[in-house]
Each structure stands twice: as structure tokens, then as C-alpha cells.
Amino acid sequence: MALQDVSGFQDTPMSHMWNTPASLSGSVPFRCDNRHTSLSSLSTSSSPPTRRPFPLSHGTTTLAFVFQGGVIAAADTRASCSGLVACPSAQKILPIHSHLLVTTSGSGADCMLWERILAREIRLYQLRHGRRLSITGSAKLLSHMLHPFKGTDVCVAAILCGWDVEEVRVEEFKGQRVDRMGSGRDDSISPAKRPIEETVMSTSDACSQDDLTDCACERTRHAVTDVDLTRSPVRDRCGPKLFYVCSDGTRLQGELFSVGSGSPYAYGVLDGEVRWSLNEEEAISLAREAVYRATHRDAYSGNCVDLFHITAQGYCRRDREDLREEYHRNRERVLKRGKEESEEDKK
Amino acid sequence: FLLTAIMFAQVYGDNGKMKEYHYSGPVEHRFSPYSFNGGTVLAVAGEDFAIVASDTRLSEGYSIHSRDSPKCYKLTNTTVIGCSGFHGDCLTLTKIIDARLKMYKHSNNKSMTSGAIAAMLSTILYGRRFFPYYVYNIIGGLDEEGKGAVYSFDPVGSYQRDTYKAGGSASAMLQPLLDNQIGFKNMEGVQHLPLNQEKAVQLVKDVFISAAERDVYTGDALRICIVTKEGIKEETVPLRKD
Numbered sequence: 001m002a003l004q005d006v007s008g009f010q011d012t013p014m015s016h017m018w019n020t021p022a023s024l025s026g027s028v029p030f031r032c033d034n035r036h037t038s039l040s041s042l043s044t045s046s047s048p049p050t051r052r053p054f055p056l057s058h059g060t061t062t063l064a065f066v067f068q069g070g071v072i073a074a075a076d077t078r079a080s081c082s083g084l085v086a087c088p089s090a091q092k093i094l095p096i097h098s099h100l101l102v103t104t105s106g107s108g109a110d111c112m113l114w115e116r117i118l119a120r121e122i123r124l125y126q127l128r129h130g131r132r133l134s135i136t137g138s139a140k141l142l143s144h145m146l147h148p149f150k151g152t153d154v155c156v157a158a159i160l161c162g163w164d165v166e167e168v169r170v171e172e173f174k175g176q177r178v179d180r181m182g183s184g185r186d187d188s189i190s191p192a193k194r195p196i197e198e199t200v201m202s203t204s205d206a207c208s209q210d211d212l213t214d215c216a217c218e219r220t221r222h223a224v225t226d227v228d229l230t231r232s233p234v235r236d237r238c239g240p241k242l243f244y245v246c247s248d249g250t251r252l253q254g255e256l257f258s259v260g261s262g263s264p265y266a267y268g269v270l271d272g273e274v275r276w277s278l279n280e281e282e283a284i285s286l287a288r289e290a291v292y293r294a295t296h297r298d299a300y301s302g303n304c305v306d307l308f309h310i311t312a313q314g315y316c317r318r319d320r321e322d323l324r325e326e327y328h329r330n331r332e333r334v335l336k337r338g339k340e341e342s343e344e345d346k347k
Numbered sequence: 348f349l350l351t352a353i354m355f356a357q358v359y360g361d362n363g364k365m366k367e368y369h370y371s372g373p374v375e376h377r378f379s380p381y382s383f384n385g386g387t388v389l390a391v392a393g394e395d396f397a398i399v400a401s402d403t404r405l406s407e408g409y410s411i412h413s414r415d416s417p418k419c420y421k422l423t424n425t426t427v428i429g430c431s432g433f434h435g436d437c438l439t440l441t442k443i444i445d446a447r448l449k450m451y452k453h454s455n456n457k458s459m460t461s462g463a464i465a466a467m468l469s470t471i472l473y474g475r476r477f478f479p480y481y482v483y484n485i486i487g488g489l490d491e492e493g494k495g496a497v498y499s500f501d502p503v504g505s506y507q508r509d510t511y512k513a514g515g516s517a518s519a520m521l522q523p524l525l526d527n528q529i530g531f532k533n534m535e536g537v538q539h540l541p542l543n544q545e546k547a548v549q550l551v552k553d554v555f556i557s558a559a560e561r562d563v564y565t566g567d568a569l570r571i572c573i574v575t576k577e578g579i580k581e582e583t584v585p586l587r588k589d
Contacts, residue, residue: 079505084519087499087507109505113473152477 059300061262062092062103063290064161064242065270066255067278070311071161071240073101074287076262076294076301077320079108088303089320096122098314100135100162105259106155106247114156118142135162136253139243143251156247157259163310166238240310262294262301269293284309284318292326381433381481382407385564386418387515388429389551390487391529392495396544397574399427399487400551401515402559402586404567405434414588417570418515421579422448423458426488427572428468431515432502433481440480443471461488465498465506472504479503483514488574495574513554517562521554528554548573552584559586 062075079090092104094112096119104111121141125133133141139160146156244252244259256274258266269290278286288305295301307318385406390399401418404411419429420441428444430437447467451459459467465486472480484500499512511529513521526532528550531539542550551571559566569584 081501086501087509090507107503107505109469109473109476109501109503112505113469154476 059298060092060105060260061258061266061291061294061298061301062105062159062260063256063258063263063266063270063287064103064159065257065274065283065287066240066242066276067274067283068276069278069280069283070163070309071242072283072287073103073159073161073308073310074291075103075306076291076323077304077306078295078300078302080300085302091306093306093308095308095315096138097132099132099165099310100138100160101308101310101315103159103161103259105157105159107153110154110156110247111158114142114146114154115158117145121145132165134164135160135241135243136164138162139245139251139253142245143249146245146247147249149247150249154247156245158245159257159259160243160245161241161308161310163240163312164238165312258290258294260301262291262298265294265297266290280309288321288326292323292330295323296327382435383432383481383516384412384434385516386416386431387513387517387521387555387558387562387565388418388431388483388485389511389513389521389525389554390429390485390497390499391511391525391542391547391551392487392497392509393542393544393547394495395489395493395575396547397427397487397489397495397497398544398547398551398571399429399485399574400555400569400571401429401431402555402565402567403570403583404565406564411567414567419570419572421572422464422486423488424578425458425574425576426461426464426486427574427579428464429485429487429514430482432483436480436482440471440482440484444468447471460491461486461496461498462490462508464488465500465508468500469504469506472500472502476503483518485512485514487572489576493576516564517558520561521558524554524557544573544575548582555584555586 059080060076060078062073064071064073073093075092077089077092078085079087086108090108092111093101094104094115095101096115100122102115102118104115118138118141122133122138125137125141142158142160146154242254242257244250244254244257256270258270270286273286284307287307291301291305295303295305302323304320304322306320309316309318385404386402388399388401390397399419403413403415403417405413405416416434418431418437419427421427422444428441430440444464444467448459448464451463468484468486472484479502481502483502486496486498486500488496490496497509497512498506499509499514500506511525513525527534529542531537548571552569555565555569566587566589567585569586571582571584573580573582
């Protein structure tokens with residue numbers, strides 16, 4: 001990533017060795033719809049591969065953790081490209097549906113496109129099978145889609161953060177109308193076979209925040225009515241989930257992850273403070289603090305912080321906050337503390 | 348830029364002192380399918396207009412191939428794309444985009460919107476992830492609501508909607524200037540006035556004059572395309588020819 005650039009590691013694509021019989025037909029630039037075959041045919045064509053004359057963007061700080069109130073995901077917004085800030089307001093946390101977010105790290109184009117592909121595949125699964133793919137399933141799907149590109153310089157390190165919702169079918173509730181837990185920005189599915197009724201809730205991404213502590217969302221949270229969660233069979237099939245998926249094949253479930261060049265600094269802040277029993281304001285301010293400290297020390301992270309909070313009702317987004325102000329506030333706090341300590345010493 | 352860096356490395360070596368100028372053995376020079384032809388592109392989005400501007404110099408190494416090779420290409424009545432980098436890839440990419448636009452028009456009976464063109468370009472560029480088009484693209488146009496939109500790309504397809512963006516050889520010099528003048532960044536206590544069309548065009552001209560002063564690959568002439576709901580207007584302004 002950014003460390004790679006700094007240490008001068010040569011960024012050449014490795015020779016592509018695998019041959020898939022289906023892919024030996026020449027790739028026509030027009031046929032970009034069937035992306036898998038066109039990409040794998042590319043990987044078998046030229047050898048030795050050509051060196052790219054330009055650098056790709058890398059370097060970031062993203063983090064996510066689970067606590068009793070849901071999942072918090074936070075990231076900085078700087079997209080850097082070998083020493084130049086390509087974009088000071090990139091968006092690194094992309095919502096896939098109302099209960100799944102993906103944080104992106106690694107090469108910007110790879111992350112953007114692969115998450116688009118993942119969103120498409122999850123939606124297709126939902127249309128074909130009449131139910132939403134679980135977070136575990138989504139992580140496995142992304143990992144398996146990235147596997148053919150292992151060894152090439154596709155670089156995707158994503159944290160899938162979400163809340164698995166146990167679905168309740170109408171027939172279990174005999175006449176009671178059940179509102180399914182929000183279908184996010186996708187349109188309502190109308191599968192011919194399953195008689196699940198659902199209402200589509202309108203979504204708007206922005207969530208206005210008055211101050212640090214109050215998560216007062218103007219956007220309507222998806223209403224949960226008439227659903228009795230204690231009836232759902234397996235407790236740990238639903239609830240908050242966090243998966244780390246990497247293009248080298250790693251797929252890990254966990255409760256705290258931080259990815260990117262600024263992750264060591266973020267881990268330092270988070271490892272000391274994250275507990276299951278945090279309340280919402282503490283968790284939000286902790287995530288913000290971790291990103292702020294990482295952007296302060298890591299050159300490749302910076303600008304603003306994006307914060308998302310996922311609960312059973314869906315995700316809620318805080319306004320993007322510029323960390324420049326935070327730096328000044330922090331300096332004042334340090335100066336005030338210094339003054340108070342010197343006054344105490346005098347006494 | 349790339350070639351001067353290579354030549355610098357060959358003459359000066361690693362520690363900055365001049366290298367010994369003698370034959371040290373055979374050196375393998377690989378054929379590179381890429382070459383850098385210079386040029387700068389800029390796009391600014393306003394309330395109801397968008398401006399895409401580029402210089403018209405086509406260079407390679409120490410030579411100038413042409414002084415009249417603009418880098419803005421008109422795609423539809425509401426969208427203009429600026430491509431700089433390797434000229435061969437720019438030409439092919441614009442041909443491919445034109446063909447895809449025609450196919451879309453014939454099957455859907457309407458022109459592609461700016462946002463749709465941006466998404467399509469992203470997938471076209473990523474389709475060549477392992478042998479990329481060496482082109483820095485910026486699309487400027489009007490979105491469905493008639494507001495100005497600028498989409499900036501990296502060579503492999505990552506894109507983002509912006510208010511203003513500079514790309515190409517002088518982009519590192521122009522982007523901070525635009526951040527200051529249009530984004531009002533790094534200025535304290537300044538009223539944020541919205542940009543009107545005349546001020547934006549004048550700003551673009553000034554900015555390119557500065558770029559031509561300091562970047563060797565930018566100069567000769569400036570081609571400005573102004574996109575409004577009435578259509579696309581083109582203006583050419585001379586720049587330094589040295």
C-alpha cells in the first residue's frame with residue numbers, strides 16, 4: 001500500500017500463469033458486460049506483462065468494530081497517489097444495502113469496481129432466491145470472486161460491516177402484517193413463489209447530527225413492527241457481523257478491524273478502549289478519535305472522517321467532519337491541560 | 348515528465364552527482380507500448396454550466412509533434428470529455444466511447460446522460476485493468492437536472508463526481524490554485540460566492556496561462572468548451588509557444 005510506495009517496492013504485475021479454457025477467445029473491448037470472462041482472458045494474454053507508467057492510489061485508514069449498540073464503521077477521506085493527494089474527499093465507506101456497508105482500502109479503482117460487482121451479485125441473489133444474502137455469505141462471495149486474481153496486482157482489503165436480519169415470513173404470523181426489515185435502496189422484490197410482503201421504505205443517506213453525542217437521524221429508521229425476535233431459531237445467526245476480506249484470500253470474522261496505512265495508529269487507540277458495553281456516543285467518539293489520531297500520524301491519511309453506525313434498523317450516517325478543526329481543538333485542550341498542571345505544581 | 352525523469356537518472360545516477368560517462372556494458376531497452384504525450388485538461392462545474400478546457404500541444408520527449416491537437420472531445424450535446432496522457436490511447440478510447448454511445452442511442456432511443464457516461468467509462472477502463480489505457484480523463488457536462496457536473500477518473504477507472512478538477516501534466520500545479528479560487532480552501536473569513544460563467548472562463552484562462560509558464564508540456568493554445576443547456580460553445584485562446 002502506501003508503505004510499498006515509500007519503500008520503493010517495484011510495482012510490476014506478476015506474470016499471469018493460469019489458463020482457463022473458456023477464456024482463450026480474444027477479448028473485445030466492447031464486451032464489458034461479462035466482466036469475469038473478459039478479465040480472465042486478459043490475464044492469460046500478454047507475457048511478459050507491461051509495466052504501468054503511472055501509480056495507482058493507495059493509503060488510507062479505515063476501521064470498524066462491534067459493540068452492544070451495533071456496528072460502527074469509520075474512515076478517512078484522502079485518496080493519495082504516490083505522494084500527491086488525488087482526491088481530498090473520496091468516499092471510502094460504500095453502502096451496499098440498508099444493512100451492509102463495505103469499507104474500501106487498497107487500490108481505489110479495484111475497490112470501487114469490486115464493490116459494484118458485489119452489490120450486483122447480492123442483488124441478483126436476492127432476486128433469484130427471494131431472501132437477502134447473509135453477511136457471512138456476502139463475505140464468502142467476495143472472497144471467492146477475488147480468488148482468480150490472486151497473484152495479480154488487484155489490491156482490495158475490505159471490511160464488510162453489517163447486521164444479519166432474521167427474516168420472518170408472513171405465514172408464521174397468520175394474518176398479522178409483517179413489515180420486513182427495510183430493503184434499503186433496492187426496490188421491493190416480488191418473488192412469485194414466496195408470499196413475503198414487504199413495504200419499501202424510502203432512504204436518504206444523510207443523517208443530520210447536532211453534536212457529537214446525539215445521533216438524531218432525520219431519516220426514518222426502518223420501522224420494526226410485529227416481529228418477535230425471540231422466536232427466531234438460532235441467536236447468533238442474526239446480529240452485528242464484521243468480516244475482513246482481502247484480495248490475497250484472507251477472510252476473517254472478528255469484532256474489531258482496522259485496515260490501511262494508518263491502521264497501526266488506529267489499533268493503538270481502539271485496543272485500549274473498545275468494549276462490548278460502550279454506549280452509542282462513546283463508541284462514535286472513540287471511532288472518531290481513532291481516525292483522527294491515525295490521520296495525524298500517517299501521511300497518507302487525512303482530510304475528513306466519515307462515520308456510519310449500523311443497527312438492526314439499518315445504517316445511519318453522520319455528517320462528514322473536517323479534521324483540521326479537530327487538530328486546533330486538540331491543541332487548545334493540550335495547552336489548557338498544560339496550564340492547569342503548572343498551576344497545580346505551583347500550589 | 349517520465350522521459351526527463353529517466354534521462355535525469357541516466358545522467359545523474361542515484362546520489363545526485365554526475366555519473367561517469369563511459370560505456371559500462373550493454374543495457375537492455377525494452378519496448379514500451381506507452382509514451383507520454385503531455386497536455387493538461389481542466390474542468391469546472393457551475394450552477395447551470397460546465398467548462399472543459401485543454402491546451403493543444405502534443406509533445407513527446409523533447410519534441411513537439413503538433414501545436415493544434417486539442418484534448419477535449421464532444422460526446423453528446425451535454426457532455427464533453429477531456430483526455431490527456433498517451434495520445435494513442437486517447438484516440439482509441441474516444442472512438443470506443445463514441446461507438447458505445449451510438450449503440451446506446453440505437454437501442455434505448457435516447458442519449459446517454461453524463462452520469463451514465465461516467466459509469467460506463469469506469470467499466471471500460473477497468474476492463475483493461477492489467478494493460479490499462481494510459482489516459483487521465485475528466486468528463487464535464489450537465490446532469491439530468493441541468494446542473495453542471497464534473498467526473499474525474501484515474502487510468503484504471505476509479506471515478507468521483509467533483510466541482511472542479513485538473514488532470515494531465517500540469518495537474519499538480521493547477522489543482523491547488525483551483526482549490527483556493529473555486530473551493531475557497533485555505534482562506535479564512537472569506538465569503539463563498541458562487542461562480543458565474545464569465546468569472547469561471549476568465550479563471551480558466553488565467554490558470555492555463557500560469558500552467559504554460561511553468562510546465563514545458565503545456566502551451567501553444569487553449570481550447571475551452573462551455574456546456575450549457577443551449578449547447579456547446581468553443582473558444583480558442585493563444586498561449587505561450589515556447
